[in-house]
Amino acid sequence: MIAFQVFFWYTETMPDKNHTTGFKPIAPRKIYQSILEQFVNMVCDGSLKTGEKIPSERELAESFQVSRPSVREALRVLEIIGLIDIQPGGGAYLKELSISPFISVIAPLLFSRDSFDLELLEFRELIEIRAMELIGERFTEADLDAIGSSLKEMGKALEGNDPEAGAVADIAFHRSLLLASKSYILQKVLEVVVSLFEHAIRGGRSLVLQEHEDARQLYEEHKGIYEALERRDFNLARSLVQAHLTMVRGLYARTVTAKEIPAESAL
Amino acid sequence: MIAFQVFFWYTETMPDKNHTTGFKPIAPRKIYQSILEQFVNMVCDGSLKTGEKIPSERELAESFQVSRPSVREALRVLEIIGLIDIQPGGGAYLKELSISPFISVIAPLLFSRDSFDLELLEFRELIEIRAMELIGERFTEADLDAIGSSLKEMGKALEGNDPEAGAVADIAFHRSLLLASKSYILQKVLEVVVSLFEHAIRGGRSLVLQEHEDARQLYEEHKGIYEALERRDFNLARSLVQAHLTMVRGLYARTVTAKEIPAESAL
DNA sequence: CCTAGATAACTGGTAATACCAGTTGACAGA
DNA sequence: TCTGTCAACTGGTATTACCAGTTATCTAGG
Numbered sequence: 001m002i003a004f005q006v007f008f009w010y011t012e013t014m015p016d017k018n019h020t021t022g023f024k025p026i027a028p029r030k031i032y033q034s035i036l037e038q039f040v041n042m043v044c045d046g047s048l049k050t051g052e053k054i055p056s057e058r059e060l061a062e063s064f065q066v067s068r069p070s071v072r073e074a075l076r077v078l079e080i081i082g083l084i085d086i087q088p089g090g091g092a093y094l095k096e097l098s099i100s101p102f103i104s105v106i107a108p109l110l111f112s113r114d115s116f117d118l119e120l121l122e123f124r125e126l127i128e129i130r131a132m133e134l135i136g137e138r139f140t141e142a143d144l145d146a147i148g149s150s151l152k153e154m155g156k157a158l159e160g161n162d163p164e165a166g167a168v169a170d171i172a173f174h175r176s177l178l179l180a181s182k183s184y185i186l187q188k189v190l191e192v193v194v195s196l197f198e199h200a201i202r203g204g205r206s207l208v209l210q211e212h213e214d215a216r217q218l219y220e221e222h223k224g225i226y227e228a229l230e231r232r233d234f235n236l237a238r239s240l241v242q243a244h245l246t247m248v249r250g251l252y253a254r255t256v257t258a259k260e261i262p263a264e265s266a267l
Numbered sequence: 268m269i270a271f272q273v274f275f276w277y278t279e280t281m282p283d284k285n286h287t288t289g290f291k292p293i294a295p296r297k298i299y300q301s302i303l304e305q306f307v308n309m310v311c312d313g314s315l316k317t318g319e320k321i322p323s324e325r326e327l328a329e330s331f332q333v334s335r336p337s338v339r340e341a342l343r344v345l346e347i348i349g350l351i352d353i354q355p356g357g358g359a360y361l362k363e364l365s366i367s368p369f370i371s372v373i374a375p376l377l378f379s380r381d382s383f384d385l386e387l388l389e390f391r392e393l394i395e396i397r398a399m400e401l402i403g404e405r406f407t408e409a410d411l412d413a414i415g416s417s418l419k420e421m422g423k424a425l426e427g428n429d430p431e432a433g434a435v436a437d438i439a440f441h442r443s444l445l446l447a448s449k450s451y452i453l454q455k456v457l458e459v460v461v462s463l464f465e466h467a468i469r470g471g472r473s474l475v476l477q478e479h480e481d482a483r484q485l486y487e488e489h490k491g492i493y494e495a496l497e498r499r500d501f502n503l504a505r506s507l508v509q510a511h512l513t514m515v516r517g518l519y520a521r522t523v524t525a526k527e528i529p530a531e532s533a534l
Numbered sequence: 535c536c537t538a539g540a541t542a543a544c545t546g547g548t549a550a551t552a553c554c555a556g557t558t559g560a561c562a563g564a
Numbered sequence: 565t566c567t568g569t570c571a572a573c574t575g576g577t578a579t580t581a582c583c584a585g586t587t588a589t590c591t592a593g594g
Binding site for chain 4: 295323324325339342353354355356357358359
């Protein structure tokens, strides 16, 4: 069963060279790490619940018998990993784990790579299609309802010619699909992908919006997916999702090349 | 092209309720965020290179015209996102972005969910198989060499009955496969998966090691994958990887149920 | 009595300072 | 040349203080 032990020795032995001897480098334990550990454990065992207000920095410092800066460092980390929401002057509140703040920090690093945008699109396809493969096994009426209401929102947005509402409904639709897969990891991964897309667009990349003559086609595609699920035809639904995402990627590629050419001719 | 705008409005409008008005909540910009941003930008544009030593906290505080605690908060975040390596008494050094420290913090939260282990295995399958799909298009001789040398290490470990070396070679093998896919995202995602496995095992879960009577079978499977790649038979290689991972998952399931039963009877 | 506005007691954000512990490198003695 | 010491770093932690924003209370005015 080496295949598992693999994962144990990876980070242990790869970085340092003396893994043949059995000496491991000593890393001094820092105070903020201990605080962090206690916090995470308390969340795990339910001592702290989502939405709950955590004590003030001064109280925590007193409780932990450490100084306020140490507490602050731990809180800073908790903020970055998206486990708490800090309101200056207010207090800190526990929330559902969200990786977005972390992604915000590293996003520029990722996008500094060539062709990262396209890879991201491909990756999104991968997880969404996988979600569709899982969806059949444990599909419920509630899942269908959630997807249906997203579709209805999309329809309303189309009628009212409201791209923003349509966008929100679109993401809600795909989110519902992921939720129906009942896979926690896939949901979290989608969260990361969504944050990355957001930063990509905010940073001026992939600005393929505004031209919503395709809005009706998109709506029809989503409607098709919904109807397939309604009939419990999961194979068809999967194919439709695949076709939909491929189409979206095609639109992206078209937009990018259209944007690239004038950029080059300007040189 | 609503499908893209979606991602822009997601985190903007979902959290607050007044997205119909257009008012966005004001979040006061904190000093450490500004420092963070400057740092990340400097890494992006190459002002700071991997391995380079960054100035001391006191120097940075002076340069940025802020206090040392503010600098420390930024450094703390950089440490968590795995962009710098801090040696107490030494200094801080830039390194390749690695998500492991971040994963270390949130791992307990993730594993506190039921059936996360199995989901993780399934997810690993997903990305590895996807990597095998990509591998055909851009496979080079260097890729084959890297995979081959990992296999050779695995063989040596098998002869010498050295599970640890075999484990290292195993992960190196799969890593080479991911590298050959030329997909940055898949590589990074594998990194995360590997970190998670490490924490799972360290935390006493999935301790399915030691019994290496299966080592030869694992070696043969890896060898088969290599030989298929040698003949550029990518379809066969993909099937073999799929079979290999399914087998590994089966072993896991067997071990878990074997462990679960005595645990229950002990109650 | 009720409401509007001021006030006081919070909160987190930042700063300045000091001291400790570990690392490093140079220097002096063997 | 080698070795041990020591001084000058480094980051880790603690203390204290003050600022700005929020919140809740209380008071003065209606």
